[in-house]
Amino acid sequence: xxxxxxxxxxxxxxxxxSSSLNCSYTVSGLRGxxxxxxxxxxxxxxxxxxxxxGEEKEKERLKATLTKKESFxxxxxxxxxxxxxxxxxxxxxxxxxxxxxxxxxxxxxxNP
Amino acid sequence: xxxxxxxxxxxxxxxxxEVTLRCKPISGHNSxxxxxxxxxxxxxxxxxFNNNVPIDDSGMPEDRFSAKMPxxxxxxxKIQPSExxxxxxxxxASSLEMSGSRADTQYFGPGTRLTVL
Numbered sequence: 001x002x003x004x005x006x007x008x009x010x011x012x013x014x015x016x017x018s019s020s021l022n023c024s025y026t027v028s029g030l031r032g033x034x035x036x037x038x039x040x041x042x043x044x045x046x047x048x049x050x051x052x053x054g055e056e057k058e059k060e061r062l063k064a065t066l067t068k069k070e071s072f073x074x075x076x077x078x079x080x081x082x083x084x085x086x087x088x089x090x091x092x093x094x095x096x097x098x099x100x101x102x103x104x105x106x107x108x109x110x111n112p
Numbered sequence: 113x114x115x116x117x118x119x120x121x122x123x124x125x126x127x128x129x130e131v132t133l134r135c136k137p138i139s140g141h142n143s144x145x146x147x148x149x150x151x152x153x154x155x156x157x158x159x160x161f162n163n164n165v166p167i168d169d170s171g172m173p174e175d176r177f178s179a180k181m182p183x184x185x186x187x188x189x190k191i192q193p194s195e196x197x198x199x200x201x202x203x204x205a206s207s208l209e210m211s212g213s214r215a216d217t218q219y220f221g222p223g224t225r226l227t228v229l
Contacts, residue, residue, distance in 0.1 A: 014122035032215025043116075043203050044155070051214055087155065091215045096168040098143055098209060100218060102155040 002027045002092050006103035013078060021073040021087030021106045031097055033065050033071050036087040038105070049106055055095050078110045116221035118204050124227045129164030130192040131222045136185055145187050145205040145218060155203070161187065162209060170184070190218055194228045201225050 003026045013019055024083045025033065032051055036044035050066040057064050061082065063074040071094045073086055089100040117136040125131055137144045145160040159169040161181045169179070176195070181187040191198055201223045207216040 021147060022130060034215075034217070036220075043205075043222050046217055046219060049217060062228060096170075098145075098162070098207070098216065099157055100145075101157075104128075104154045 002101045003092060004090055005103055006086075006088050006105035006106050008106060009104065010107040010109070012074075012109045012111065015079060016077050018074070018076045018078070020074055020075070021086055021108070023073070023103055024069060025071070025088070027090050027092045027101075029093040031093045033066055033089040034091070034100065035071070035073055036089065037063075038087055039086045040043040046108045047086075077110070078108075080110045080112050083108055083110045099101045116204055116206050116219055118202075118221040118224050120224060121222065122225045122227075123227065125194055125196055125228045126229050128193045129228075130190065131140060131198075131226060131228075133189040133202050133204075133226070135189070135204030136222060137187070137204070138219055139185070141206040141208050141211045141219075142184070143207045143218075144187050144214065145207075145210045146187070147203040147205065147220075149201045149203060149223070158189070191226075194226075196228045199226055199228050 006022045007022045020084045032049050035047040038044045048064040055066050061076050065072045085105045087105045089102040119134045133224050134176045143162050146158040158171045159179045164181045179189045203223045204219045205218040207218045209216045
């Protein structure tokens with residue numbers, strides 16, 4: 001069974017203090033790993049898709065990386081507006097290949 | 113450019129009543145997904161459609177839940193009868209799936225917050 005575990009559950013940082021969020025996954029054959037951002041009362045907002053180990057993608061202060069067992073979301077010099085819950089999800093090849101399996105998320109708070 | 117549209121945004125009902133949630137996917141997308149989000153279980157896939165055909169309904173909790181997609185621009189998720197444990201936020205998402213291609217990106221709607229008293 002495909003599984004996704006995110007850590008930590010919650011992270012509180014000062015503005016400008018860089019850090020990383022972890023997403024460990026177990027999947028039969030990775031079709032894609034996704035990062036989403038979710039603000040309170042809203043739907044998940046797409047950030048990145050990673051397809052194979054070694055791949056990296058960047059967007060503003062965020063950088064996502066992928067290995068064969070985990071993905072990291074690096075946040076450089078965060079601002080208060082980066083506060084949100086960050087969700088990781090995997091999609092596997094095979095039957096039901098479009099199914100996304102989500103982790104529980106990391107709730108990130110950036111204090112000014 | 114309209115995203116995924118869901119209605120209603122909030123629904124409060126009493127146990128035993130029928131509840132119908134509605135979703136309009138992004139125009140041109142051929143896949144539609146229904147998810148449920150709770151504090152305890154996180155975000156879980158209930159069912160998804162490809163070209164209006166249900167593909168995987170293994171996440172549907174029980175027979176009280178049903179979903180339909182009569183055409184490419186509309187889907188419903190129905191709960192009958194509703195129970196307090198059905199209280200959650202229900203999300204609809206859509207994507208453009210191309211056979212054999214890389215993973216497609218799912219775009220989520222704003223959700224419907226359901227409270228069953």
